[in-house]
Amino acid sequence: MIPGARYGHTNLIAEDWQALSRFYQDLFGCVPVPPVRDFKGPDLERGAGIPGAELRGEHLRLPGHGPEGPTLEIFNYNILREREAVAVNRPGFGHIAFVVDDVAAAREAVLAAGGRAVGDVVTLTNALGKQLTWVYVTDPEGNVLELQSRPR
Numbered sequence: 001m002i003p004g005a006r007y008g009h010t011n012l013i014a015e016d017w018q019a020l021s022r023f024y025q026d027l028f029g030c031v032p033v034p035p036v037r038d039f040k041g042p043d044l045e046r047g048a049g050i051p052g053a054e055l056r057g058e059h060l061r062l063p064g065h066g067p068e069g070p071t072l073e074i075f076n077y078n079i080l081r082e083r084e085a086v087a088v089n090r091p092g093f094g095h096i097a098f099v100v101d102d103v104a105a106a107r108e109a110v111l112a113a114g115g116r117a118v119g120d121v122v123t124l125t126n127a128l129g130k131q132l133t134w135v136y137v138t139d140p141e142g143n144v145l146e147l148q149s150r151p152r
Helices: 017-028 042-048 103-112
Strands: 009-013 031-040 054-061 071-077 096-099 122-125 131-138 144-148
Touching: 017 031, 017 054, 017 071, 017 103, 042 054, 103 131, 103 144
Parallel strands: 009 071, 096 144
Antiparallel strands: 031 054, 054 071, 122 131, 131 144
């Protein structure tokens, strides 16, 4: 095991980092963690492996974990690759999940804020016999979110 390991943040690369940051603040109560990041130069280029790279954005404290909890890092590179189509079954990082009180209402709020539907709201029973209601949607830039209830 790696000594001192703990979860730090998840990164989203955005076309418009400020608009995407507002979406997560307004809908999920994420809170900015200053300062705004603004990186460029040889060290960023070498670290990212992208000649000419410039990077700007911010960290948002995720709800429910207190002032030292993990963050969602929303950045924009000056050089962006084309986005692939949304696919919840693509290998690699699949989605960010938020536990909410009312999955259907949260789905409607995401859609009203510019997100898109991926699937339908469903309720499954887990191996412990508890029911979990969930749905996949996207944020306005096409990143997949899972909205889920607490198991009952």
